[in-house]
Amino acid sequence: MRFIHTADWHLGKLFGQRHMTEDQAYVLEELLALCADLRPDALVIAGDVYDRAIPPPEAVELFNTILTKLSERGISVLFIAGNHDSAVRLDFGAQLLRSSGIYLAGVVRAAEPPVILSDEFGDVYFSLLPYGDPPHVREAFTLDEPPSFDGALAVQIAAAREQIPSSARSVAVAHAFVIGGQSSESENALSVGGSDQVHAENFAAYNYTALGHLHAPQRAGADHIRYSGSLLKYSFDEAHQKKGIELIELDAVGHASHTFYPLAPRHDVRIVKGTIAEIMSDGFDPLAHDDYICVELLDTDAVLAAHEKLRKIYPNLFTITRPNINVNRLSSTERTYERGKSDLHLFSDFFTEVTASEMTEAERGELIRVIDLMEQEVRAE
Structure with missing residues (x-):
């Protein structure tokens, strides 16, 4: 069984007052090209299809286009709701879409049936575990008390495992913050104060777990429990990250191997560091100047008309930070909030x-x- 693991598309994302739909469409065309080359049996999206509960029309149209193209190529698509998605809206048409090889789980349900796909070695059971905060899990499973985030996930998984034969190969698809994961600025906290984190051991019974929520590609407690990372860089602290997809291959006994395939964006997200004199000198930055740029200006004194000067070099300048100067010496137009604060x-x-x-x-x-x-x-x- 070969399937692509991706997550956190955040269609309709607004980054630095810029709508990212064209950038997302560009990179999704790359994803379709990869599908043509890799010929996967399925594509799995582990939540946060959209960036907000009511996405803009162009985001919905883009997702419809991608689903249609994948279905026409005979690739099954499995996806779940993340914390950014509206579970009810994403759940629309679920039963009708199954006939086209598109399987989704938006709303948390106590008896969500697994999706069963087959290869030459037999069946593979996919547990679609949509994001469920404790109140929704309590309601769906009629629990007496609200569980913790970790307890809520354990309840979902226990119900899912009851529908999977003990000897069958299985894959979990979930949207959660696994303890020890590397987070990014562009992720919305699932809760406040750290209570949203869950244990990787919850997924121990699965041959592979496709996770969403954290935007950096990474393992989560074990090599077969992984985050694919987000579709694009959505904050400047993600500038160093490589974005792409994971190709997962399950063998006859359920061993999962993974290969990361990078995706090249239309505009990279970069941080440029230097003094105003260095940055404006010829040949200072050999990379594309139309990337999305944060300039870390290293001057210790105030710089007159810094934005105007730098925008002539970087037309997609998003922000300027001033790490070497006291904020009281800056004009109000030069001040910026510290990035990454909740x-x-x-x-x-x-x-x-x-x-x-x-x-x-x-x-x-x-x-x-x-x-x-x-x-x-x-x-x-």
Whole structure:
């Protein structure tokens, strides 16, 4: 069995006030070309198909186009809802799509049947485990108490394993934050305060686990439990990452091998470091100047009209950071927030600045509760 593992497409993404749909369409054409070369039996998308619960029309149209082309080529497509997706909206047409070889799981259900695909060695059972926060898992499984994130995942997996013969080859498709994973700025926290993390041991019974949520390609506790990473770089702390897909091959006994295939974007995401004089000198940067750029300006003094000067060199300049200068010496137009801070940290900093005191544990707990409720409301839209 040969299948492609991908995740976190985030169709409709807005990055630096720029809609990424054209960039996503460009790289998805590369993915289709890879499918023609690699001839997989299936393509698996481990959640976050869209970037928000109500995606823009052009994002929906792009996904429809890709699904249609994959189906026409006889490639089965399996995908689940991630924390950015609207589970109910993504679930639309699930039964009808199965006849075209497209299998999806948006809403958490207590008895979600596995998808069974076959090769020359027999059947392979795919457990589609859509993102389910504790309240939704509690409701779906009629639990007395809300579980932890780890407990919620364990409940989903236990129900899924009951429908798989013990000797069968099996694959899990899930959207979760496995303990020890490398996170990125562009990922929305599943919860506040670290309670969203789950144990890799939950997936021990599967021959391979295709994960989504973390944007860096990486193993998650074992070589057969992996994140494919996101389709594109969606923040500047991902500039060093290689984006692509994993080709997974399951042999007759269920051993999973993986091969990473990179995808080349239309515009790379890069950080350029130097003083204003260095950056403006001839031959300083040999790479494409129309990439999406963050300039880390190393001057210790204020630079007059820095944005205007740098935009002449980099037309897709997104932001400028100033690590070597005191923020009080900068004009308001030059100041930038520290990248990568969560809503909790940003509000805590604001609270301290306004009140000249740290938040109490009770205040922090109440803030965590409110942020979690807001995230749940967004996902329920």
